[in-house]
Amino acid sequence: MNRRPSQSRSGFDSFSPQHTAHFKAAQPGDEFFEPRPRAPLGRHVLVFLLLLLLAALAANLAINQFVQVVRVTVPIRKMDSALEGYTLLHISDLKGASYGANQSRIRFALQKEDFDAVVLTGDMVSSRGNAQPLYTLIEMLHELKPGVPIYMIPGDKDPLPASMSYAASGSPFAPWVLGARRRGAQLLSAPVRIERDGHALWLTTSALLSLDMDTMQEQFERQYLDALSGGDENAIELTAYNLQWLTETRDARAQMTDEDVYIALTHVPPADEELEGAYAGSLRGRLHLVLCGHYQGGLVRLPFVGALFIPSQNLPFYGILPGKNTYYGLTKKGGTYLYVSPGLGNNDGLYPLPFFRLFNPPTVSLISLTTSSL
Numbered sequence: 288m289n290r291r292p293s294q295s296r297s298g299f300d301s302f303s304p305q306h307t308a309h310f311k312a313a314q315p316g317d318e319f320f321e322p323r324p325r326a327p328l329g330r331h332v333l334v335f336l337l338l339l340l341l342a343a344l345a346a347n348l349a350i351n352q353f354v355q356v357v358r359v360t361v362p363i364r365k366m367d368s369a370l371e372g373y374t375l376l377h378i379s380d381l382k383g384a385s386y387g388a389n390q391s392r393i394r395f396a397l398q399k400e401d402f403d404a405v406v407l408t409g410d411m412v413s414s415r416g417n418a419q420p421l422y423t424l425i426e427m428l429h430e431l432k433p434g435v436p437i438y439m440i441p442g443d444k445d446p447l448p449a450s451m452s453y454a455a456s457g458s459p460f461a462p463w464v465l466g467a468r469r470r471g472a473q474l475l476s477a478p479v480r481i482e483r484d485g486h487a488l489w490l491t492t493s494a495l496l497s498l499d500m501d502t503m504q505e506q507f508e509r510q511y512l513d514a515l516s517g518g519d520e521n522a523i524e525l526t527a528y529n530l531q532w533l534t535e536t537r538d539a540r541a542q543m544t545d546e547d548v549y550i551a552l553t554h555v556p557p558a559d560e561e562l563e564g565a566y567a568g569s570l571r572g573r574l575h576l577v578l579c580g581h582y583q584g585g586l587v588r589l590p591f592v593g594a595l596f597i598p599s600q601n602l603p604f605y606g607i608l609p610g611k612n613t614y615y616g617l618t619k620k621g622g623t624y625l626y627v628s629p630g631l632g633n634n635d636g637l638y639p640l641p642f643f644r645l646f647n648p649p650t651v652s653l654i655s656l657t658t659s660s661l
Contacts, residue, residue, distance in 0.1 A: 298324040298395070348439065351413045351648060354648075356419070359616075359654050361576055361624050361656055363391055366656060370658075372655055379409060380411070380628070381522045383414070383427065383632075389427055393427065394427050397431060399510060403435065405435060406552055407437065407439035407440070408440055408554055408580045409439075410444045410581070411445065414636065416446060418467070438490060440552050448461050449461065449464070449525055453587065454519075477495065477535035478491040487544060487547040488550065489549040489552050492551065493572065496570055497549065498533075500533070516529075541571075550577075554580045555581045556625060557577065557579075558601040562577065562621070578628070579627055582599070583600075583630040585597045587647065588640055588645065588646045592608065597609045631650070633649075
């Protein structure tokens with residue numbers, strides 16, 4: 288009599304013990320293959336973070352190819368409405384960089400913007416003395432906004448603007464200064480008065496605010512007479528220039544009133560105590576705004592943290608993690624606003640070699656003035 292196979296038998300029962308002896312899974316419920324060991328979770332996290340870092344660096348590299356325009360509004364106490372909306376294009380620390388042919392990427396960023404004057408706050412020439420990108424920038428700005436004045440000051444890394452060491456080339460002025468002048472930029476050597484409907488705004492340099500005018504007058508006159516007696520044309524030109532800007536500064540001081548607006552240009556940002564003290568010099572209590580650059584925002588900036596490092600002796604902990612707004616953007620001390628431009632350059636000898644612009648795109652700034660009753 289045939290018996291129906293038991294439903295409880297498995298496929299393993301079709302094989303004899305001799306066939307199944309060399310298999311690991313020799314019993315029902317066992318597996319034929321050993322499970323593949325899983326990679327540790329930490330390895331997956333590490334790979335993910337590495338990919339995330341590479342993506343961030345790639346995005347940062349792409350962003351750094353374009354120029355960011357930052358718009359800043361500065362309230363000026365009791366400024367007359369005639370100066371309302373007056374806008375300065377502030378550019379700093381070009382470092383001889385080129386952003387496309389004829390600075391096309393800077394032009395693209397500014398083509399729809401409006402401004403009344405341009406201020407260049409130093410370190411515009413490359414570390415090798417290449418001023419061609421600066422010349423191209425000046426030419427481009429004049430093409431973009433014909434008639435808009437361009438004022439510039441030297442930075443600590445720029446060659447000296449004037450020195451007898453240049454005399455061999457036929458002028459006591461640095462080649463980069465002569466080249467910039469030929470293209471329509473003005474070296475700010477004395478305060479400049481900008482007037483609207485009878486109300487004045489003054490652009491000056493920080494160095495002109497605390498001069499001992501009488502002592503310098505005597506010194507410059509003596510140098511000029513010595514140059515005349517020596518007959519050196521370059522020395523005569525340089526000493527005459529010094530007397531000229533000193534006279535213009537004296538005349539400007541005589542015209543300045545408490546109702547005027549005062550903006551100082553400098554390259555290196557002043558410390559807080561300097562800003563409130565001797566830095567303002569003859570404008571103490573009347574200096575409204577200081578525009579500067581130099582630190583380039585620390586080059587490396589971390590989200591929600593700010594600069595990783597700013598090499599300033601004025602900062603605690605050697606400038607490590609100085610704070611989000613330290614020497615960056617618009618701040619206020621006492622009655623004076625300080626604006627520090629992130630600049631355009633990609634590197635700086637101030638920082639360790641690995642430093643480059645990270646989460647800190649190259650930037651130009653539009654500084655607009657508005658009246659305030661406070």
